[in-house]
Amino acid sequence: MIERAARDQAKVVLWTLGLWGSVQLAGLIFARSQSGGLAVAAVIAELGAGYIGIAWSDPLAPIPNWTAIARRAGMGAGLGAAMAALTVVVGLAAHAAIVVAGPTAMATLALGLGLAALGAVRDELLLRGMVLRATRSLPAWGGLLVCGAAAAAARFGLDGAPTLAMAADAARGVAFGALWRRDRGAWMPWGANTAWAWAAGPGSHGGLVDVRFAAEPVADAPTLALLGTAALAASIWALRDHGPKK
């Protein structure tokens, strides 16, 4: 039993790294088109994660209809958008940000939404779904911590990524991992990731409003405290009633 579990874990880890390398290669090949690179990465993640058994919905549960799927994704989107909005509110309250009114840039918003959705498919399947699968021998909270570490590792060393931004990524990794656990699938965390990336990116940087932060936008102390609290709250919510069946 133990050997089988170890073999299974090794297989998932190697498969995850193979897919992660493939999406990086796709980004390099499609360097001329960010959207093209993200679309190919999403397809690779979907096919690769599907092969190893990572599903958007719990395969042991009845097949969800589109209403149920929309409800799960919508709930995640609400949580992600609320998190982004809270980040701005905390920044404003701490005098770390100001909001400047400006014209709504529909093209930026539409393009940003598409890119956020594709990026979320890649990240949720590879950095959460596969990671949770690779750590299922650990206690549930251990898997969530590894999700956080994986999110930070994925950013490590990328063009001077600051340490605080890695900490913010880690907190989001834990929170989205917790949503995976709660949802028993990808729809809720995908919605949350998409909404967060869209609202914290083009939505609050000239698309809907122009929020100007005094320091690193998502990595100042109040924001990190907020993200950390959100990660903790999501973990408690996810693990309290919906922990893994032993």
Add this chain to the structure above:
Amino acid sequence: MIEAIPLRSTRGGLQSAGLVALLLVGLALLPRLFAGREASRVGRSAPDFRLPIVANGGEFGGDGASLGLSDVRGRAALLVFWATWCMPCRAEAPVINEVSRRWHDRNVVVLGIDTDEPGQGDPREFAVARGLVYPILRDQSAEASHAYDVEALPTLVVISTLGKIVAIRTGVTGDGEIDRLIRQAL
């Protein structure tokens, strides 16, 4: 979906921890392996170029004058490679415009480098119609595009006050990210 499999032995625990460590190291290192040519250019001296100004050249001798990177040495520079036909560039233009307004008095210069081929589009007309305030240079001979190895549009190059490349970004870059990079360049 994801069910827990107990792994209780010490040896099994160590194996599991080792595999998790391998996973994390791989996730961190693989993006660097495939980082592309842009990453290798960061930290190097920014190549000089000289191009004609087609719009908003008031500060640099007016439209029709030529402007080189050497003319703005000592200031942080944001080079934005774009074209009139490029939809993401059009989406990004208002963001760059705001960045230019915000940083203009703080030792930062924003230069739009139009890469339209002859007959493809009129960058001056575009700049006037969109109310752009930063200087637009025309790179018809692709001198600057080749010097910076531009493969995708828009491409944004951030250059420090010391003339070193701080960052290269392709695709639409957010306002906050641009601000962060400019702070790094100052």
